[in-house]
Amino acid sequence: MMNFVRNGFFLAILPLVGALHGCNGGDSGENGGGGKCAVEACGGDVVGDWEIESICLENPEKFVSLAGMPSECSDMFKSFEASPEGTITFGEKGTGKAEISLAFDIEVSITESCLKAMGGSSVSELYCSLLESGLTDSGEFREASCEVTSNHCDCLVTTTEHSISSGGAYRVDGEHISDDSGEKAPFCVSGDTLEMGGESHGVAMSMVFRRI
Numbered sequence: 001m002m003n004f005v006r007n008g009f010f011l012a013i014l015p016l017v018g019a020l021h022g023c024n025g026g027d028s029g030e031n032g033g034g035g036k037c038a039v040e041a042c043g044g045d046v047v048g049d050w051e052i053e054s055i056c057l058e059n060p061e062k063f064v065s066l067a068g069m070p071s072e073c074s075d076m077f078k079s080f081e082a083s084p085e086g087t088i089t090f091g092e093k094g095t096g097k098a099e100i101s102l103a104f105d106i107e108v109s110i111t112e113s114c115l116k117a118m119g120g121s122s123v124s125e126l127y128c129s130l131l132e133s134g135l136t137d138s139g140e141f142r143e144a145s146c147e148v149t150s151n152h153c154d155c156l157v158t159t160t161e162h163s164i165s166s167g168g169a170y171r172v173d174g175e176h177i178s179d180d181s182g183e184k185a186p187f188c189v190s191g192d193t194l195e196m197g198g199e200s201h202g203v204a205m206s207m208v209f210r211r212i
Helices: 002-013 015-021 062-066 112-117 125-137
Strands: 048-057 077-090 095-111 141-149 152-159 162-173 176-179 184-190 193-200 203-211
Touching: 095 112, 125 141, 125 152
Parallel strands: none
Antiparallel strands: 048 077, 048 203, 077 095, 095 152, 095 162, 141 152, 162 176, 176 184, 184 193, 193 203
C-alpha cells in the first residue's frame, strides 16, 4: 500500500514540474494544437520583461502512463490548478532567462480497480488515512487531505513550491520561438499580453505573461 504512495502517485505528479521547466519542449503545431490550451499563434515583439499570470495544462493524465502506472489509473487526475510566480526576459540580443516558482493544487480520485492494479487491496478508511500520511510526510506536498467517497479515495493536495531557473539563446521565427535545441513553441503578443504554447511528454500547455 505504501509502495503505491511512494512509487505511483509521486511519480505521476512530479514530472509536471519538469515539463514546465522546458515549456518550449516540443513543436505543438502552427497554432499550438486545438484543445483548451491552444495558442493562436500571431507572433509579435517579445523583447522585454514579462510576469507570468497563468498556466494551462491540456492533458496531464498522460503522466500516469509516463510514470509506468497501469491503465486502470488513467482517470485518477480530476483537476490541476497551477499557482505560478516570477518573470521571463527576452533580451534584444537573442538571449533570455526565466525565474519562475510554482505550486500545484491537485484533485485525484483513486478507484479500487486502480489500487488493485498497483498491487493493493480494497479502498478503505485505513488506506486513505495511510495515503494522506504518506503524502504529507513525503516533503513534496505542503498539504494533503484524503477521504473515502463512494468506494474511491479522493484527495486534495497542494505541492510544495518549486523554483525554475533557466537561460540561454532564443530565436524568433515568424510566429514561433525556438531555443538552442531547435525545439519551438507558438506565441502571440497582443498589447501587453504574451501567450506561449508548448508540449512536453505528450502534455500540451500554454503560459500567459503580462509585460512589466
